[in-house]
Amino acid sequence: QVQLVQSGAEVKKPGASVKVSCKASGYTFTTYYMDWVRQAPGQGLEWMAKFNPSGGSTSYAQKFQGRVTMTRDTSTSTVYMELSSLRSEDTAVYYCTREGFGESLYYWGQGTLVTVSS
């Protein structure tokens, strides 16, 4: 069965960077796009980026352009999302997802809480 397992919670200071991992299993890693979505405390869902694990290309939401970097390790079927220049407003749960029919967000990781605090 498809599983997306994310790395654990992080606490970072303003200005720092965070790198969240998402290990995929149960399917051919390079076949499906992956998207990242975040959710600030008590808020709705916010789409960040769409990543092609096969070629490494990415499409970002404009507000994250220049601050987000997506990479992958095909040998371990892992995708990494790095967010730099962190500020308090980046405090959120970050989810990796795998696309499915109609490019829906078919499978979700368990989420990674990133807390930005001085």
Next chain:
Amino acid sequence: DIQMTQSPSSLSASVGDRVTITCRASQSISSYLNWYQQKPGKAPNLLIYTASSLQSGVPSRFSGSGSGTDFTLTISSLQPEDFATYYCQQSYSTPRTFGQGTKVEIK
């Protein structure tokens, strides 16, 4: 960017009620509309994709309809486990965008 507007933002309903949530896109998105359910402290769960296709394992009391700019999620008979927040999302173009969510609460 395509704006997604859900209504209502919250509603109170009783077990057994028929519940309808609407989602409107700021431009045509064909049928590239998905619905998710989220319970507190959990990751969202896909319910409906491409406007009306039921995700495997999702109860048949959930249904979706619409195309173009106007879409509907219907729960035919609300069950206790359905109290949650529901989001629509367009997958027609990037950036993907979500509605603001509809919280379904117990009356």
